Amino acid sequence: MAHKGYDEGCLAAHALDLIGDRWALLVIRELMLGPKRFGLIKAGLPGIASNILTRRLADLEANGLVERRALTPPVAALAYGLTPAGLDTRPVIDALCRWGLRQPGHDPRKFISPTGLMLSMAVMVRPVAVRAEAAFALGAESFETRLGPDGFSARPGPGDALPLRFAGSGNTLAAAVYGSAPLRAHLAAGRVHLTGDPAAAQRFLDAFSLAPKTAA
Structure with a gap:
């Protein structure tokens, strides 16, 4: 029940x-990089019951x-996306990632959603010159990512x-990254699995670390 x-x-x-x-905030997390259909949101939150997800979205x-948004052809279906106010919660999610990193008890063997991994990489990146x-194919979701002096970004x-x-x-992939x-x-x-130069791929992954970052 909602509070x-x-x-x-x-x-x-x-x-x-x-x-x-x-x-609620994890539903927002799953939509942070772009709109999704109900089933894809549910796949990123395997612990949530369908009726609860319906309620949270409402x-x-x-x-x-x-x-709610109508996806364009060839996939003509209803999807859910964040409004500008929803997108503005990104710093909240990023701050929770940084805070959670400093707390004991994190178990990386538990389920990690594709979008969750992309968002964590944006927080745990060491900008490079x-x-x-690189593309990341994670089952039903794929992302195009960019790494550079301004950090890391991902989009579907x-x-x-x-x-x-x-x-x-x-x-x-989280194990390979971190x-x-x-x-x-x-x-x-x-x-x-990798397509491309293994040495370049290793250099790409070397930009990410779960070591706590020291504030500048």
């Missing part, structure tokens, strides 16, 4: 009235954070023309 609100004038309480229900729509591009797309293409699940084993070990074990 009834905090009945306070505090701005933090007001924000929690809008996004503080269980799953609540977020009522609060002006989510809107040379620009690079097949990335067929990009020089590097990583393929795997959210968890196997783990201590080199990329060649993941490739040899068949956990990750």
Whole structure:
């Protein structure tokens, strides 16, 4: 059930009235990089029941954070996307990632959604001098990504023309991005697949680390 609100004038309480229900912020997370159909949102949140997801989407729509959109052909279907106010929660999600990194108990073996991985990479990146591009194919979702002096960005797309293409699940690619084993070990074990130059791919992944960042 949705909470009834905090009945306070505090701005933090007001924000929690809008996004503080269980799953609400994770639903927003799944839409942060672009609109999705109901089933794809559900795939990124395997622990949520369909009726709860329906309710959260309705609540977020009522609060002006989510809107329904018609996808253009060849996929003529209803999707959900974030409004400008919904997109403005990105710094909140980024801050939660940074804060969670410093807290004990994180278990990277638990499910990691494709979008969750892309958002974490944008937070855990070490900007590099040379620009690079790579595609990430994670089951039903694919992303075109760019790395450079301004950090890391991702958007939905097949990335067929990009020089590097990583393929795997959210968890196997997270292990390749953040783990201590080199990329060649993941490739040899068949956990990750790569199209492109392995040395360039390793350099791309070396820009990311779960080591806590020190504030400038």
